[in-house]
Amino acid sequence: MASVDTIAARPDLQGPAGAMKETWPEWFDRHSRHIFIWPAVLMILVFAIFPTIASVIIALSRIRFAGGGFQVRFVGLQNFARQFVGNDQIHFLGRFNQMSALGWIVSLAVTAAMVWWFVKFFKGGFNLVGFLGRVITAGMIIGLTLMFSGTLLSGNAWGTLGTTLFYVFVGCSLQFLIGLGLAFLCSMPIRGKSFFRVVFFIPLMITPLGVGYAFRMIADTNKGPIQPFWKWVGLENFSWAADPWAARIFIIVGDSWQWIPFIFVVMLAALESIPRDHVEAANVDGASSWQIFREITWPQVIPIAATVMLIRVIEAFKIVDLPNIMTSGGPGIATESMTLHAVFAWRANDLGQSAAVAYLLLFVTVVICASFFNYVVLKQLRKS
Amino acid sequence: MSAPAKYDLSRRSLFERLFEPPRIGAMAPATKVIVYTVLGLWTLFVVFPIYWVVVTSFKLPQHVNEGPVYIPFVDYMPSLHAWQALLVTDFGDTLRSYINSFVVSIGATVLCIIIGSMAAYALARMQYKPKLGIILTFVAVLLAALVVTILAGVDWKLTMAAALAVFFFLARALGKHFKATLGNGDILFWIISQRILPPIVVIIPIYLMFQQVGLIDTHLGLILAYTVGNLPIAVWLMYDFFSGLPIELEESAQLDGATRFGIFWEIVLPLTKPGLAATTLLVLILNWNEYLMAVFLSTSKAQTMPILVAAMNAGDRGILWWTMCVVIVVMILPVIAMAVILQRFIAKGVLLGAVKG
Numbered sequence: 001m002a003s004v005d006t007i008a009a010r011p012d013l014q015g016p017a018g019a020m021k022e023t024w025p026e027w028f029d030r031h032s033r034h035i036f037i038w039p040a041v042l043m044i045l046v047f048a049i050f051p052t053i054a055s056v057i058i059a060l061s062r063i064r065f066a067g068g069g070f071q072v073r074f075v076g077l078q079n080f081a082r083q084f085v086g087n088d089q090i091h092f093l094g095r096f097n098q099m100s101a102l103g104w105i106v107s108l109a110v111t112a113a114m115v116w117w118f119v120k121f122f123k124g125g126f127n128l129v130g131f132l133g134r135v136i137t138a139g140m141i142i143g144l145t146l147m148f149s150g151t152l153l154s155g156n157a158w159g160t161l162g163t164t165l166f167y168v169f170v171g172c173s174l175q176f177l178i179g180l181g182l183a184f185l186c187s188m189p190i191r192g193k194s195f196f197r198v199v200f201f202i203p204l205m206i207t208p209l210g211v212g213y214a215f216r217m218i219a220d221t222n223k224g225p226i227q228p229f230w231k232w233v234g235l236e237n238f239s240w241a242a243d244p245w246a247a248r249i250f251i252i253v254g255d256s257w258q259w260i261p262f263i264f265v266v267m268l269a270a271l272e273s274i275p276r277d278h279v280e281a282a283n284v285d286g287a288s289s290w291q292i293f294r295e296i297t298w299p300q301v302i303p304i305a306a307t308v309m310l311i312r313v314i315e316a317f318k319i320v321d322l323p324n325i326m327t328s329g330g331p332g333i334a335t336e337s338m339t340l341h342a343v344f345a346w347r348a349n350d351l352g353q354s355a356a357v358a359y360l361l362l363f364v365t366v367v368i369c370a371s372f373f374n375y376v377v378l379k380q381l382r383k384s
Numbered sequence: 385m386s387a388p389a390k391y392d393l394s395r396r397s398l399f400e401r402l403f404e405p406p407r408i409g410a411m412a413p414a415t416k417v418i419v420y421t422v423l424g425l426w427t428l429f430v431v432f433p434i435y436w437v438v439v440t441s442f443k444l445p446q447h448v449n450e451g452p453v454y455i456p457f458v459d460y461m462p463s464l465h466a467w468q469a470l471l472v473t474d475f476g477d478t479l480r481s482y483i484n485s486f487v488v489s490i491g492a493t494v495l496c497i498i499i500g501s502m503a504a505y506a507l508a509r510m511q512y513k514p515k516l517g518i519i520l521t522f523v524a525v526l527l528a529a530l531v532v533t534i535l536a537g538v539d540w541k542l543t544m545a546a547a548l549a550v551f552f553f554l555a556r557a558l559g560k561h562f563k564a565t566l567g568n569g570d571i572l573f574w575i576i577s578q579r580i581l582p583p584i585v586v587i588i589p590i591y592l593m594f595q596q597v598g599l600i601d602t603h604l605g606l607i608l609a610y611t612v613g614n615l616p617i618a619v620w621l622m623y624d625f626f627s628g629l630p631i632e633l634e635e636s637a638q639l640d641g642a643t644r645f646g647i648f649w650e651i652v653l654p655l656t657k658p659g660l661a662a663t664t665l666l667v668l669i670l671n672w673n674e675y676l677m678a679v680f681l682s683t684s685k686a687q688t689m690p691i692l693v694a695a696m697n698a699g700d701r702g703i704l705w706w707t708m709c710v711v712i713v714v715m716i717l718p719v720i721a722m723a724v725i726l727q728r729f730i731a732k733g734v735l736l737g738a739v740k741g
Contacts, residue, residue: 025643025645028643028645029643029644029645032643032644032645033506033510033512035502036502036503036505036506036510036644036648037502037503037506037507037510037512037571039499039502039503040499040500040502040503040575040615040619041503041571041575043499043608043611043612043615044575044578044612044615047586047590047608047609047612048578048581048586048612050526050589051585051586051587051588051589051590051593052581052585052586052589053523053526053527053530054530054589054592054593055585055586055588055589057530057531057533057534058588058589058592061534070592070595072534072537074534074535182422182423182426185419185422185423186423188411188415188419189411190411190416190419190420190423194731196423196427197727197731198723198724198727199427199430199431200426200427200430201723201726201727201730202430202434202720202723202724203430204723205669205673205716205719205720205722205723205726206434206673206716206719206720207672207673207675207689207690207693207712207715207716207719208673208675209673209675209690209693209694209712210437210693210712210715210716211433213437213693213708213709213712214433214434214436214437214712215433217436217437217440217705218432218433218436222451223448223449223450223451223452224452225432225436225452225454226452227451227452228452257429257430257433265727265730269730269731289415314579314580317582318582318583318584318676320584320675320676321675321676321690321694324694325694325697328697338584339582339583339584339676342584343584343676343679346588346680351588354584354588355585355588355589358582358584358585358588359585361582361584361585362581362582362585365580365582366580369580
């Protein structure tokens with residue numbers, strides 16, 4: 001990690017050697033290159049890189065606490081194998097079934113799409129790095145598709161991996177569409193713009209725990225504020241937290257309430273940074289608002305939209321507070337995200353499993369985010 | 385009627401009058417209705433959960449348990465009993481968590497901003513060329529040390545010290561032979577990419593590490609962990625502000641004999657005040673709401689507000705919603721104030737540049 005000490009190698013920056021005694025400020029100034037950057041690098045080395053490496057070791061072993069310290073026993077890949085083929089397969093991947101017709105169709109369609117993607121890549125010329133990157137991305141997509149086809153599409157429940165991906169993809173798409181829509185409405189010449197801006201922004205800043213409790217109260221069909229409505233549709237004794245799909249949707253609603261503001265504020269700022277004269281020129285030419293949006297506004301905000309989605313997806317993979325508060329991961333494991341899975345394993349003093357699940361989360365996050373960055377965000381940034 | 389017929393407003397059909405804007409830059413009446421309705425409904429959706437938490441904090445148990453009542457003084461008589469229970473009877477416990485939260489989030493924010501903006505400035509204005517070979521050596525030595533610690537059961541302090549010694553020896557011996565170097569962009573990307581790291585991956589080793597050095601359940605431990613979590617954001621945003629400044633000012637100051645720290649402190653930081661304020665607020669809010677790290681690293685003494693709120697989930701008599709709502713209100717009050725200020729910076733586009741690049 002050592003940066004080359006170029007100042008020490010350049011006598012012209014050192015001053016006349018021994019001419020006078022160096023004072024502290026001078027010493028500081030001479031070493032400022034290092035003093036500026038090393039605190040941050042050291043912090044990350046000690047509290048992010050070192051733990052990440054140490055986590056591999058923990059994931060490969062079984063840890064027992066004994067008298068203030070802990071004992072480590074190496075068990076190889078056992079903790080990982082358990083998630084895929086062993087005892088915890090149901091918890092992590094889901095309960096597999098004989099593949100249904102729908103499962104076959106989806107798997108084959110996705111595989112065909114991947115093959116087509118590779119054919120297109122080979123036609124455009126071959127390079128090893130691009131090929132390996134695409135192999136990893138395609139492998140991840142096909143693996144996840146097989147997981148979904150074998151569990152959900154064949155009529156069984158999926159595990160925490162499926163739930164996490166559901167939160168990420170369904171939640172983020174929904175949040176993006178609504179956030180962009182609201183930003184578009186607010187970018188119109190309306191009154192009270194600053195009022196809407198402030199109000200729409202607030203949920204982002206509220207602690208996720210508070211959001212979880214607030215939505216639990218509101219969703220209560222028996223005592224909550226919309227009880228008259230539930231009574232009217234005859235669902236006053238329905239419990240959101242007892243039905244897997246209702247519980248998942250319930251968490252997505254809470255998550256969206258919190259995160260739509262993020263998409264909203266960034267996209268609104270992006271929309272407003274577009275020069276007005278293009279839009280006005282199109283207006284004079286008689287273009288409809290939809291045409292203006294599609295032809296002028298959207299191409300200019302795509303790079304920001306891609307970046308904001310990347311940030312949102314990265315954060316979405318870490319979801320833990322909302323499922324923990326709203327449903328405690330229940331019913332069963334229906335709403336348990338991977339982070340929550342790891343927390344529960346840690347509470348059960350099974351640090352090896354906890355670290356293994358955390359590492360699998362890191363792997364999935366990195367592959368998906370890196371793929372998204374390479375094949376979507378960079379492409380858009382290059383275009384603009 | 386000298387004007388041509390097609391400009392005669394009275395002759396336009398109802399559809400045209402409703403859906404065509406009267407002039408450029410204005411909205412048609414029907415569009416206006418739709419836009420304001422949607423925005424109004426969304427305002428309701430955003431405000432209602434907050435409103436409900438606030439009114440519930442003034443409810444008696446029977447107001448919650450016997451079906452919904454909506455408006456204080458009209459539907460029910462508000463009561464201060466939950467506020468009293470929390471702020472008078474349980475005052476010590478709540479206050480301690482509140483103070484812990486303040487100390488930890490302010491401490492972590494200050495540390496994060498200082499370290500982060502210094503690194504960001506360095507990356508924006510100075511040239512770094514770390515050698516790839518030395519980095520790989522470092523990772524290899526660290527990995528070897530960990531394997532020895534785990535498999536041979538050697539004391540970790542010993543292996544770490546040995547690893548550092550071996551690393552410095554190797555770096556001295558081999559440093560000249562490594563040719564490939566990285567640049568500032570690589571360092572920046574490396575720091576920012578740490579945000580992808582899910583906290584759950586690092587928190588278990590940090591937990592074990594803190595247990596060894598006695599930092600579990602202390603303010604310092606939480607501050608360190610929080611700081612690292614938000615460092616990528618601080619560096620990313622501040623880098624964008626610093627690299628947007630004109631370099632001439634700094635160059636002329638340097639010619640006048642100002643030191644690097646003098647330039648940073650007296651010229652650069654004042655120029656980036658809005659950006660600095662916005663970043664500070666953002667990091668402060670993230671720290672204030674941080675939950676996962678606090679779950680692992682604080683048990684009782686250093687318990688922060690999120691832990692207090694989460695702990696109310698478990699109770700013998702079910703959740704005491706009214707007390708819970710008081711705690712949530714107390715917790716989100718400072719945040720809403722900060723959010724309103726932060727929103728101003730965002731509206732001015734202060735934070736947009738980073739997202740663009």
